[in-house]
Amino acid sequence: xxxxxxxxxxxxxxxxxxxxAQVSLRIAPGERVALIGANGSGKSTLLRVLHGLVRPATGxxxxxxxxxQAMVFQRPFMLATSAQNNVALAxxxxxxRWGEAxxxxxPALARVGLLEMAQRNARALSGGQQxxxxxxxxxxxxxxxxxxxxxxxxxxPHAKRDVEALMGExxxxxxxxxxxSHNLGxxxxxxxxxxxxxxxxxxxxxxxxxxxxxxxxxxxxEAELFVKGEMG
Amino acid sequence: xxxxxxxxxxxxxxxxxxxxxxxxxVARSLMVSAMATAIACALxxxxxxxxxxxxxxxxxxxxxxxxxxxxxxxxxxxLIVYLLLSRSGPLGFLGWLFSFKAxxxxxxxxxxxxxxxxxxxxxxxxxxxxxxxxxxxxAGPWLRSxxxxxxxxxxxxxxxxxxFGRAVSEVGAVMVVGGNIDGFTxxxxxxxxxxxxxxxLALALALGIVLLGVVLLLNAAIAALARWRGVVGDRxxxxxxxxx
Numbered sequence: 001x002x003x004x005x006x007x008x009x010x011x012x013x014x015x016x017x018x019x020x021a022q023v024s025l026r027i028a029p030g031e032r033v034a035l036i037g038a039n040g041s042g043k044s045t046l047l048r049v050l051h052g053l054v055r056p057a058t059g060x061x062x063x064x065x066x067x068x069q070a071m072v073f074q075r076p077f078m079l080a081t082s083a084q085n086n087v088a089l090a091x092x093x094x095x096x097r098w099g100e101a102x103x104x105x106x107p108a109l110a111r112v113g114l115l116e117m118a119q120r121n122a123r124a125l126s127g128g129q130q131x132x133x134x135x136x137x138x139x140x141x142x143x144x145x146x147x148x149x150x151x152x153x154x155x156x157p158h159a160k161r162d163v164e165a166l167m168g169e170x171x172x173x174x175x176x177x178x179x180x181s182h183n184l185g186x187x188x189x190x191x192x193x194x195x196x197x198x199x200x201x202x203x204x205x206x207x208x209x210x211x212x213x214x215x216x217x218x219x220x221x222e223a224e225l226f227v228k229g230e231m232g
Numbered sequence: 233x234x235x236x237x238x239x240x241x242x243x244x245x246x247x248x249x250x251x252x253x254x255x256x257x258v259a260r261s262l263m264v265s266a267m268a269t270a271i272a273c274a275l276x277x278x279x280x281x282x283x284x285x286x287x288x289x290x291x292x293x294x295x296x297x298x299x300x301x302x303x304x305x306x307x308x309x310x311l312i313v314y315l316l317l318s319r320s321g322p323l324g325f326l327g328w329l330f331s332f333k334a335x336x337x338x339x340x341x342x343x344x345x346x347x348x349x350x351x352x353x354x355x356x357x358x359x360x361x362x363x364x365x366x367x368x369x370x371a372g373p374w375l376r377s378x379x380x381x382x383x384x385x386x387x388x389x390x391x392x393x394x395x396f397g398r399a400v401s402e403v404g405a406v407m408v409v410g411g412n413i414d415g416f417t418x419x420x421x422x423x424x425x426x427x428x429x430x431x432x433l434a435l436a437l438a439l440g441i442v443l444l445g446v447v448l449l450l451n452a453a454i455a456a457l458a459r460w461r462g463v464v465g466d467r468x469x470x471x472x473x474x475x476x
Contacts, residue, residue, distance in 0.1 A: 071368045073368075093370040
């Protein structure tokens with residue numbers, strides 16, 4: 001299967017800190033890849049590299065320029081204007097006329113169940129609603145690949161379930177998902193593949209079942225401890 | 233010379249009795265400062281928003297230079313604008329010296345660094361926190377500066393009010409370039425200085441009271457704006473019945 005995106009031996013440096021070291025990754029269409037690891041392991045940096053927000057110091061990022069992708073952050077930033085305008089802004093930035101962008105924002109809001117909130121100030125929405133709005137903003141762009149940086153980590157259980165359900169529905173349409181998460185239950189439910197990072201290095205890259213059920217081997221000893229620690 | 237209580241009573245009489253000289257000075261003063269603020273804030277918001285987002289070589293020294301202008305004495309601004317507008321100066325052909333336009337220009341020059349520096353700070357703070365998300369949507373530096381300035385429009389309104397306050401209360405620049413000509417370039421601050429030196433404390437006091445009133449209104453407006461931002465911006469849930 002052809003890759004949507006491919007990283008080869010990527011290093012990322014922030015000053016003297018090595019955020020990613022020799023990371024190679026190939027993401028195929030329709031995959032649901034979970035990035036896991038402790039805080040500071042490089043998950044967010046890897047997502048930023050995949051979205052072109054951080055440039056690798058060395059190595060290469062191969063991507064079909066025609067591939068549309070969008071990114072959702074842990075704490076979404078919404079402008080102090082209506083929910084509809086927030087979604088429309090993303091579409092306008094992709095080249096649509098403002099009026100057309102506002103029209104196209106409505107189906108995206110409906111997709112995440114926020115149509116009734118279209119005229120509400122986005123900052124007035126709850127955390128869960130804002131994250132759903134961020135998903136609507138991403139969905140409106142019709143991305144082939146959606147990157148999510150711990151999208152449910154700051155939400156209450158109810159909102160977490162709503163957002164996770166939407167992620168599952170998006171994946172069901174064939175959209176490729178790459179998401180960082182500390183929630184191993186969520187990883188099991190949503191991912192088809194797990195990439196375990198530690199200190200900027202990929203220590204394991206396995207199908208989800210193999211990661212959680214199979215012996216991870218000597219090189220993935222740290223990953224095994226991480227999973228046991230999280231689950232214990 | 234009148235006693236202080238007599239001066240206060242006369243001053244209040246001038247204000248209450250709609251004294252035409254007093255109110256023409258007040259109107260001119262507000263007009264000069266409003267026009268200067270509008271010009272300075274139109275330019276300063278654009279420049280400040282861009283500086284808040286743009287990364288370029290020499291940015292640090294440029295910001296230090298800009299911040300230095302925050303403390304620029306108004307008489308120095310007056311002197312610079314005077315030299316520019318004087319007959320032998322580069323802008324002498326305009327014939328603006330000792331005119332309303334010269335005062336507007338001087339106050340605009342005075343206020344421009346204030347608006348630029350404050351806007352830069354407001355936009356830079358939000359760019360640091362959230363600029364990456366706009367970047368992820370495809371917004372380059374120019375678009376980000378515009379979008380973030382729009383997002384921070386309530387904070388920038390406060391900047392605008394602060395700039396007007398700075399303009400309306402300065403005396404040095406308008407004195408130097410306006411000349412304090414009666415019925416022509418006399419504004420509140422220059423009139424207070426003149427009337428005090430002449431010993432006409434009633435008119436000076438009346439103007440002082442009006443000026444204090446204007447500054448008080450501006451501060452009240454800033455406070456009201458801050459409260460309103462709290463309601464419509466960050467904490468609208470309880471008041472608007474939005475879901476928690």
